[in-house]
Amino acid sequence: MKKIYILLFIFSLSLHAQDKLFFKNGTSKKGFIVSMSSDVVYYKNSDTSTKTQQIPKTELLLVENYKGEVFIFSGEKKTIVAKNTDTLVYKRNAIGIQPLGILMGRVTFVYERFTKDNKIGFAFPIILTFDPLGKIYNPRIDTSNNAPQRLSGVNFIGGVDVNFYVGRRTNSKFFIGPRIRYGTDMFAEGIEAYTIQTQFGWKYGKPEKAGIQHLSFGFGVVRILSSPAGAVISPKQSYAAFSLNYRIGAKW
Numbered sequence: 001m002k003k004i005y006i007l008l009f010i011f012s013l014s015l016h017a018q019d020k021l022f023f024k025n026g027t028s029k030k031g032f033i034v035s036m037s038s039d040v041v042y043y044k045n046s047d048t049s050t051k052t053q054q055i056p057k058t059e060l061l062l063v064e065n066y067k068g069e070v071f072i073f074s075g076e077k078k079t080i081v082a083k084n085t086d087t088l089v090y091k092r093n094a095i096g097i098q099p100l101g102i103l104m105g106r107v108t109f110v111y112e113r114f115t116k117d118n119k120i121g122f123a124f125p126i127i128l129t130f131d132p133l134g135k136i137y138n139p140r141i142d143t144s145n146n147a148p149q150r151l152s153g154v155n156f157i158g159g160v161d162v163n164f165y166v167g168r169r170t171n172s173k174f175f176i177g178p179r180i181r182y183g184t185d186m187f188a189e190g191i192e193a194y195t196i197q198t199q200f201g202w203k204y205g206k207p208e209k210a211g212i213q214h215l216s217f218g219f220g221v222v223r224i225l226s227s228p229a230g231a232v233i234s235p236k237q238s239y240a241a242f243s244l245n246y247r248i249g250a251k252w
Contacts, residue, residue: 090118096249105132105187123161157183214247
């Protein structure tokens with residue numbers, strides 16, 4: 001008799017030990033979950049049923065098994081295209097030289113500081129000027145009174161550039177901006193002057209690399225403040241000015 005009671009008790013537990021499926025439309029269903037894949041839940045209406053049914057997870061809100069474990073489904077499977085959110089970190093400092101200027105009696109060092117987005121650069125050149133004739137070149141001997149007097153010693157030119165960089169390319173940028181210089185040019189017979197130009201050019205170099213190059217040209221005016229050349233170059237006068245510059249350097 002006791003065996004019968006035990007069998008009835010186990011049978012009654014088996015009736016209650018069912019899984020529950022809750023649908024998004026507000027209905028629910030009891031059954032026996034066979035398995036769950038990434039998209040479908042397989043179940044039977046009873047443990048003795050031979051027919052396995054399937055329900056898409058998109059129709060289910062959650063499933064609770066007989067152990068009390070709950071599985072919640074968020075909804076339809078969506079394909080999400082992840083965007084590259086990496087922020088490009090620019091190097092903001094650069095220092096360079098202008099090697100071609102040596103042929104014109106100029107040893108030029110330039111420091112440039114960029115804004116955080118690299119759209120504006122403030123360049124500060126320091127230029128050592130000298131007379132290259134007799135040092136780099138071998139001038140012809142001229143014994144006439146018109147022979148230019150070669151100058152010894154060195155002098156300085158300083159200034160500032162403001163470069164506005166435009167364009168979507170990261171490896172090369174067009175730029176435009178004002179270019180101001182003041183000082184004494186020993187190659188131009190020691191004239192003291194200042195120049196104001198509008199400069200156009202291109203900057204080359206990958207943002208993550210240290211190398212950087214600038215190629216630019218400018219148009220503007222030069223104002224002569226004093227001239228040892230006298231009547232050859234009149235002081236207190238303004239003239240058209242043109243510049244061509246190439247800079248190579250490194251940034252950090």
